[in-house]
Amino acid sequence: MPTVNLSLGTRSYSVHVENNSLDSVGYLTGRLRLNGKAAVISDSNVYPLYGERVIQSLEDAGFATSLHVFEAGEQSKNLATVEQIVNEMVAEGHDRSSFVVALGGGVVGDLAGFVASIYYRGIPFIQIPTTVMAQVDSSVGGKTAVDIAAGKNLIGAFHQPSLVVADPTTLLSLPPRVLREGMAEMVKHAAIRAPRMLRTLRHLASEIDLGFTLNTIDALPDTIAENIAIKARIVEEDEKETRGVRAFLNLGHTLGHGIEASVPYGELLHGEVVSLGLRGALWLSRKYCGLSAAAERDVLDTLKALELPLTLPANVTAERALKFTASDKKFSGGAIRFVLLRAPGEPVLSEDVTADDLAEAMQLLATKP
Numbered sequence: 560m561p562t563v564n565l566s567l568g569t570r571s572y573s574v575h576v577e578n579n580s581l582d583s584v585g586y587l588t589g590r591l592r593l594n595g596k597a598a599v600i601s602d603s604n605v606y607p608l609y610g611e612r613v614i615q616s617l618e619d620a621g622f623a624t625s626l627h628v629f630e631a632g633e634q635s636k637n638l639a640t641v642e643q644i645v646n647e648m649v650a651e652g653h654d655r656s657s658f659v660v661a662l663g664g665g666v667v668g669d670l671a672g673f674v675a676s677i678y679y680r681g682i683p684f685i686q687i688p689t690t691v692m693a694q695v696d697s698s699v700g701g702k703t704a705v706d707i708a709a710g711k712n713l714i715g716a717f718h719q720p721s722l723v724v725a726d727p728t729t730l731l732s733l734p735p736r737v738l739r740e741g742m743a744e745m746v747k748h749a750a751i752r753a754p755r756m757l758r759t760l761r762h763l764a765s766e767i768d769l770g771f772t773l774n775t776i777d778a779l780p781d782t783i784a785e786n787i788a789i790k791a792r793i794v795e796e797d798e799k800e801t802r803g804v805r806a807f808l809n810l811g812h813t814l815g816h817g818i819e820a821s822v823p824y825g826e827l828l829h830g831e832v833v834s835l836g837l838r839g840a841l842w843l844s845r846k847y848c849g850l851s852a853a854a855e856r857d858v859l860d861t862l863k864a865l866e867l868p869l870t871l872p873a874n875v876t877a878e879r880a881l882k883f884t885a886s887d888k889k890f891s892g893g894a895i896r897f898v899l900l901r902a903p904g905e906p907v908l909s910e911d912v913t914a915d916d917l918a919e920a921m922q923l924l925a926t927k928p
Contacts, residue, residue, distance in 0.1 A: 585621075598625050598658070600628075600663075606626070632824075635670070637707070676703050692740065694725040696744040711819075735768060747837065810899075811835075814835065831868050842923055871924045877918070895917070896908055
């Protein structure tokens with residue numbers, strides 16, 4: 560079983576990556592010496608697939624549980640859902656000795672982690688991510704948040720999980736589009752820390768059309784663990800984004816978030832806009848950092864193999880997307896701090912990128928590569 564350890568002092572924890580590890584959740588939780596009641600938080604898509612299995616594992620290990628299910632989708636990631644779940648937890652008798660179990664994708668992890676961060680001023684929580692995106696990215700690092708009308712993830716807290724259990728067999732239930740968009744974060748990890756992984760991702764791309772098979776799943780834990788380790792090392796260096804190192808994980812995200820915010824919810828998936836943002840960031844990297852055309856092409860070819868978009872949809876204008884980019888929370892004091900690549904595996908945080916550059920990069924995305 561690949562295990563990735565995050566060394567964060569008293570907030571250290573392990574990420575266990577193993578096929579069928581849902582059945583080990585109770586055992587792994589017991590090793591944490593948690594003694595309270597478990598509040599299992601999931602959504603209407605994931606709970607019917609895996610909820611009873613996780614609850615059974617927890618109860619077999621001696622934990623009392625309560626279940627809290629909300630309507631699946633980003634539209635539920637708000638303060639109203641938080642209040643609903645907190646009220647349910649109070650009614651179920653949860654106290655400061657309780658802990659939260661987040662079972663689902665990124666929305667569930669973000670929301671459940673935020674609930675854990677504020678309930679009784681903070682209780683432990685466990686992440687059980689069930690999508691590619693959540694397993695390799697959002698479940699690790701301690702970022703929790705909900706959305707408000709003014710923007711995405713604007714209310715949140717750093718609250719590290721006590722344990723992450725990633726079971727790649729849960730990916731068997733995902734449609735090809737969701738598998739592909741999650742792998743955009745893998746491409747980003749490869750670009751900033753492990754360029755050789757791009758070849759592995761191109762190989763996996765050929766196996767996605769009908770969904771991952773059991774044979775593919777057998778080989779996935781090592782690849783997923785490698786991606787988690789990349790993020791883990793960066794989080795260890797810069798847990799709360801005070802040194803600039805953690806910003807490297809935002810490669811492709813500044814332009815991507817602007818595009819995502821400019822279209823109706825669900826029209827473009829997060830990994831799809833990251834793919835678009837990566838193309839823009841690579842172009843800017845060639846302009847400012849001397850990134851080679853061959854390195855740019857290696858990343859773009861991988862995104863293309865994964866059938867991720869590299870051109871803005873016809874109904875998205877560069878002007879509208881740029882307007883939302885300007886409000887992204889990655890801007891510091893109004894200045895543009897943009898992640899670029901000097902070379903494969905060598906990200907830099909640049910303040911050379913101008914508003915005109917962003918406009919030109921967004922216009923580029925309106926054309927085919």
